[in-house]
Amino acid sequence: MRKKLLALLLILVMITFAVSGCKKSNTIKIGTIMSTSGPVSTYGIQTRDAIKMAIEEINAQGGVLGKKVELIVEDDEKNPEKTMNALIKLATKDKVTAILGGLTSDCTLAITKEAQQRNVLLLTPTSTNDLVTDAGDLIFRSCFKDSFQGSVVARFAIETLGAKKAAVLYDMNNDYSNGLTKSFRETFEALGGALVAVESYAGGDKDFNAQITKIKAADPDVFFIPDYYNTISLVIKQVGNQGLNATMLGADGWDELTGQAGDEAIGSYFSNHYSPDADDPDVVAFVQKYREKYNVTPNALAALGYDATYILLEAMERAGSTDPQKVKEALMETNRKFVTGNIQFDEQHNPVKSVTMLRIIKGADGKLATEYVGMVNP
Amino acid sequence: MGVFQQILQQTLNGLSLGSIYALLALGYTMVYGIVNLINFAHGDILMLGAFVSYFVLKCLGVTPGTLTLSFFISMLFCALVGILMEKTCYKPLRNAPRINALITAIGVSFFLENGARVIPIIGPNPRVFPTLPSVTYEVLGVGISRVQILVFAVAIGLMLILNYIVNFTRIGKAMRAVSFDKGASYLMGINVDQVISFTFALGSALAAAAGILFASAYPQVEPYMGIMPGLKAFVAAVLGGIGSIPGAMLGGFIMGVAETLTKGFLSSQLADAIAFGLLIIILVVKPAGILGKAIGEKV
Numbered sequence: 059m060r061k062k063l064l065a066l067l068l069i070l071v072m073i074t075f076a077v078s079g080c081k082k083s084n085t086i087k088i089g090t091i092m093s094t095s096g097p098v099s100t101y102g103i104q105t106r107d108a109i110k111m112a113i114e115e116i117n118a119q120g121g122v123l124g125k126k127v128e129l130i131v132e133d134d135e136k137n138p139e140k141t142m143n144a145l146i147k148l149a150t151k152d153k154v155t156a157i158l159g160g161l162t163s164d165c166t167l168a169i170t171k172e173a174q175q176r177n178v179l180l181l182t183p184t185s186t187n188d189l190v191t192d193a194g195d196l197i198f199r200s201c202f203k204d205s206f207q208g209s210v211v212a213r214f215a216i217e218t219l220g221a222k223k224a225a226v227l228y229d230m231n232n233d234y235s236n237g238l239t240k241s242f243r244e245t246f247e248a249l250g251g252a253l254v255a256v257e258s259y260a261g262g263d264k265d266f267n268a269q270i271t272k273i274k275a276a277d278p279d280v281f282f283i284p285d286y287y288n289t290i291s292l293v294i295k296q297v298g299n300q301g302l303n304a305t306m307l308g309a310d311g312w313d314e315l316t317g318q319a320g321d322e323a324i325g326s327y328f329s330n331h332y333s334p335d336a337d338d339p340d341v342v343a344f345v346q347k348y349r350e351k352y353n354v355t356p357n358a359l360a361a362l363g364y365d366a367t368y369i370l371l372e373a374m375e376r377a378g379s380t381d382p383q384k385v386k387e388a389l390m391e392t393n394r395k396f397v398t399g400n401i402q403f404d405e406q407h408n409p410v411k412s413v414t415m416l417r418i419i420k421g422a423d424g425k426l427a428t429e430y431v432g433m434v435n436p
Numbered sequence: 437m438g439v440f441q442q443i444l445q446q447t448l449n450g451l452s453l454g455s456i457y458a459l460l461a462l463g464y465t466m467v468y469g470i471v472n473l474i475n476f477a478h479g480d481i482l483m484l485g486a487f488v489s490y491f492v493l494k495c496l497g498v499t500p501g502t503l504t505l506s507f508f509i510s511m512l513f514c515a516l517v518g519i520l521m522e523k524t525c526y527k528p529l530r531n532a533p534r535i536n537a538l539i540t541a542i543g544v545s546f547f548l549e550n551g552a553r554v555i556p557i558i559g560p561n562p563r564v565f566p567t568l569p570s571v572t573y574e575v576l577g578v579g580i581s582r583v584q585i586l587v588f589a590v591a592i593g594l595m596l597i598l599n600y601i602v603n604f605t606r607i608g609k610a611m612r613a614v615s616f617d618k619g620a621s622y623l624m625g626i627n628v629d630q631v632i633s634f635t636f637a638l639g640s641a642l643a644a645a646a647g648i649l650f651a652s653a654y655p656q657v658e659p660y661m662g663i664m665p666g667l668k669a670f671v672a673a674v675l676g677g678i679g680s681i682p683g684a685m686l687g688g689f690i691m692g693v694a695e696t697l698t699k700g701f702l703s704s705q706l707a708d709a710i711a712f713g714l715l716i717i718i719l720v721v722k723p724a725g726i727l728g729k730a731i732g733e734k735v
Binding site: 095096097099135230257258260262265267268272275291295296298299300301318 | 442445446449450452453559560561562564567569570572579581582583584650653654655656658661664695696697698699700704705707708
């Protein structure tokens with residue numbers, strides 16, 4: 059009796075394996091690691107939704123290599139340790155060969171080496187820190203780098219706003235914030251401006267009154283704050299409370315700030331990947347589709363996620379395989395216009411792309427909105 | 437802005453932050469004074485208080501009137517949570533070794549933080565706390581914002597009320613008696629259980645007020661928001677002498693000013709190091725804290 063039971067169990071196990079094996083060959087699995095909860099959840103949710111939308115579109119047109127694409131989403135809560143756990147889970151349990159992610163630079167930097175070692179292709183749609191793609195030849199990104207973004211903001215401050223004195227407040231524990239501060243400082247000083255105050259804080263701090271008092275005493279023309287929208291909304295509130303009158307500048311982490319900050323933010327400028335108001339036909343089509351599906355206007359990171367999905371899957375189609383080593387070669391041949399601009403990778407796997415400058419204004423409905431100011435090409 | 441004004445401005449910033457720490461530190465010190473327990477869940481009561489006020493303000497809109505109302509509702513709610521916490525988690529362990537109650541306190545803290553993350557109406561993502569528009573007044577070249585005035589007014593008002601309750605009412609007298617000798621108070625006919633519950637309620641209500649002030653000054657609410665202020669307030673209570681009410685107030689102000697002055701005149705990197713370093717120095721020089729009484733234990 060016991061032997062029969064054992065045999066039955068073995069057969070069951072074998073069938074399960076066989077079935078799951080069949081399923082594997084029918085779909086192409088793509089992983090994505092997005093911070094869909096935690097401090098940058100708005101980014102994570104919208105980017106994930108955009109990736110899902112792109113995959114649904116591709117599947118509706120017949121999928122990739124004749125197979126349907128299956129997306130496996132992992133949440134890292136913007137915590138680099140959890141990003142690592144998600145990578146290991148995707149690589150070992152789900153056996154994906156390509157991952158879209160991570161979202162923020164610190165999370166992506168935590169996993170680039172491991173992804174390279176495990177032979178997983180990593181294409182981050184949104185991590186702008188310069189060092190992200192240094193870990194190896196399987197690491198790609200589809201957004202611009204901070205050294206370019208920071209220098210564009212600095213040039214904008216001097217050439218368009220006529221600023222001479224700048225102050226910076228940055229998060230010393232954050233790779234994104236550090237990288238932007240460095241490139242802003244270099245360009246601003248090279249163009250003849252002076253940095254009159256450089257202040258820092260540790261991630262998670264909420265009280266910036268001491269730093270703002272110091273910055274106010276230095277009397278800057280512009281005030282550059284490179285961090286994500288959640289921290290920025292706190293900083294801006296305290297800037298308003300102290301009556302500091304410098305024009306505030308930010309980078310792509312300010313996207314979505316309009317839903318979080320008070321009227322103190324009006325008149326600030328920030329750099330971004332695209333403007334949802336642009337009249338480019340690709341942008342109009344994307345914004346319309348996204349609004350119909352999810353009922354919100356997609357932010358820049360959503361547009362990047364949408365683009366990254368197409369870049370990756372088109373490369374797989376060209377490579378005729380999901381093998382990271384072949385897809386890698388095919389990715390380098392990418393050269394066409396996407397929603398956030400034309401994409402062509404350089405030797406370091408970074409695309410050469412233009413930066414959009416936006417201004418925060420009071421919209422017609424009394425809420426904060428962004429206004430397109432201009433575009434800077436590399 | 438001259439150096440003098442900067443010092444004045446930074447001290448003002450520090451006192452404003454410090455009065456929030458002081459309000460929170462009072463809860464730690466009162467509970468310790470009565471039941472010898474470090475209530476690590478106290479910082480999370482601050483979070484609950486801020487969230488209750490957030491929902492009140494979201495429903496009714498932000499005016500000085502609704503803000504005042506939200507103080508009452510939130511303090512009442514947290515006082516009830518404080519009593520519930522004491523009855524369910526700490527009372528059964530009152531005669532157990534102290535380490536058991538301490539570990540329970542850490543457990544309650546995790547429960548409140550992660551419970552808040554799971555409940556859909558709160559959730560894991562930060563939200564913007566509704567605030568009144570910012571207005572700044574200039575006095576002698578030093579700016580004082582309306583939020584800072586609110587923080588000072590509420591904090592000092594509540595400290596005066598607390599002082600009255602502890603020193604001039606029957607229940608305050610009972611609290612002091614229980615803190616002095618629990619066994620003897622019991623024999624004298626004091627309802628010790630009631631006094632302990634009242635102490636938890638009082639401490640939690642103050643934490644709720646601190647939570648609303650914290651959220652008004654730094655307008656963001658999320659489930660983990662109580663951890664850092666809770667830790668700083670605990671240090672403030674130890675610094676001032678745990679068990680001593682004036683000590684907790686003094687400790688809170690010292691922590692706030694030390695932190696802000698370090699950020700303002702030395703370096704932001706050192707802010708926490710100096711604040712916690714201060715604790716070490718004071719504990720070395722005066723182990724019972726600034727206003728604490730050293731009690732020798734008889735063997």
